Amino acid sequence: ANRIFSGIQPTGNLHLGNYLGAIRNWVTLQDDFESIYCVVDLHAVTVPQDPAQLRNSTREVTASLIASGISPERSILFNQSRVPQHAQLAWIFNCVARLGWLNRMTQFKEKAGKNREQASVGLYSYPILMAADILTYKATHVPVGEDQKQHLELTRDIAQAFNSHYEVDCFPLPEPQIFGSATRVMSLRDGSSKMSKSDMSELSRINLTDDNDTIAAKIRKAKTDADALPSEAAGLAGRPEAENLVGIYAAMASMTVDDVLREFGGRGFGDFKPALAALAVDQLAPIGARMRELLENPDELDAILDDGAVRAEAIARPILAEVHEIVGFLGMP
Numbered sequence: 001a002n003r004i005f006s007g008i009q010p011t012g013n014l015h016l017g018n019y020l021g022a023i024r025n026w027v028t029l030q031d032d033f034e035s036i037y038c039v040v041d042l043h044a045v046t047v048p049q050d051p052a053q054l055r056n057s058t059r060e061v062t063a064s065l066i067a068s069g070i071s072p073e074r075s076i077l078f079n080q081s082r083v084p085q086h087a088q089l090a091w092i093f094n095c096v097a098r099l100g101w102l103n104r105m106t107q108f109k110e111k112a113g114k115n116r117e118q119a120s121v122g123l124y125s126y127p128i129l130m131a132a133d134i135l136t137y138k139a140t141h142v143p144v145g146e147d148q149k150q151h152l153e154l155t156r157d158i159a160q161a162f163n164s165h166y167e168v169d170c171f172p173l174p175e176p177q178i179f180g181s182a183t184r185v186m187s188l189r190d191g192s193s194k195m196s197k198s199d200m201s202e203l204s205r206i207n208l209t210d211d212n213d214t215i216a217a218k219i220r221k222a223k224t225d226a227d228a229l230p231s232e233a234a235g236l237a238g239r240p241e242a243e244n245l246v247g248i249y250a251a252m253a254s255m256t257v258d259d260v261l262r263e264f265g266g267r268g269f270g271d272f273k274p275a276l277a278a279l280a281v282d283q284l285a286p287i288g289a290r291m292r293e294l295l296e297n298p299d300e301l302d303a304i305l306d307d308g309a310v311r312a313e314a315i316a317r318p319i320l321a322e323v324h325e326i327v328g329f330l331g332m333p
């Protein structure tokens with residue numbers, strides 16, 4: 001049977017890229033599939049975190065997911081560190097994956113930057129933990145943004161290597177699900193880098209917690225070129241900022257890019273930006289409001305995560321036991 005798994009880091013405010021690239025799709029999928037959604041705090045500590053801030057962010061991300069429409073009853077929603085099987089399976093996968101595979105990972109190169117010797121070993125093996133997240137549930141489908149595609153390929157390589165080394169058919173080869181017209185939302189200040197929580201510039205991203213005026217101001221100040229919008233998608237080639245804003249509009253309005261350009265082609269950003277701002281405020285304001293309400297009751301959020309962790313572990317425990325048996329460890333974990 002199909003099973004969905006996806007995760008998100010509690011490393012700060014969620015932004016429009018997380019929402020359109022991932023969360024919105026998670027909400028749709030939970031109606032049709034058994035869905036497991038995880039706040040990946042073990043991944044967060046691959047870079048230094050302040051403990052109080054990490055606790056806060058974990059609750060904030062949980063509140064954002066629920067406010068965006070993830071149902072903690074229909075889906076399983078929990079934080080990663082509560083279910084020990086993730087880290088346990090990651091160790092076994094550390095011994096399956098090859099250094100050469102990890103050396104190809106572009107996200108590590110970007111995040112480690114020039115000071116690679118000082119990056120944590122955890123940051124390097126991040127994709128292995130991600131493989132364990134997915135496979136500890138034998139998930140078959142993983143809805144993610146475009147940036148996670150390479151990590152998903154590594155997950156498939158690990159599953160395949162494990163199965164063939166032990167001559168078993170234990171793990172499925174999970175499929176990435178990258179869909180919608182905003183699989184890679186770019187920075188509002190630079191059409192060539194992705195919208196990201198860690199970008200220094202607040203103006204580069206729209207947060208789910210931004211108030212209406214802030215959303216409108218960020219869109220007004222978004223970098224653009226001076227030309228009018230083209231009347232079809234092909235005309236956006238070589239205009240990354242324009243392409244990004246039109247893509248965001250299309251995703252939020254559930255229209256195709258061509259449909260958006262049929263409406264706005266020939267018009268300048270002076271017309272387009274206010275329309276985009278109105279649409280963004282319309283969609284994001286209720287999410288922000290609901291999130292603030294949920295955060296007034298942190299105990300309730302903790303109880304939701306607790307319940308999710310119990311349900312998640314009930315699935316993960318027998319799968320880890322099966323893996324221990326295959327590998328040849330004595331006794332049941």
Ligand code: AQP
Nearest residue numbers: 008009017018021022144145183184185195196197198
């Ligand atoms: N710009 C984006 N466009 C589309 N999808 C995106 N995702 C992230 N950025 C974009 C998707 O959001 C999900 C959760 O991401 P994550 O929390 O694991 O973190 P990330 O990819 O590390 O997000 P950031 O904002 O880029 O954080 P930092 O700055 O810390 O690296 C994933 O499915 C991801 O594809």
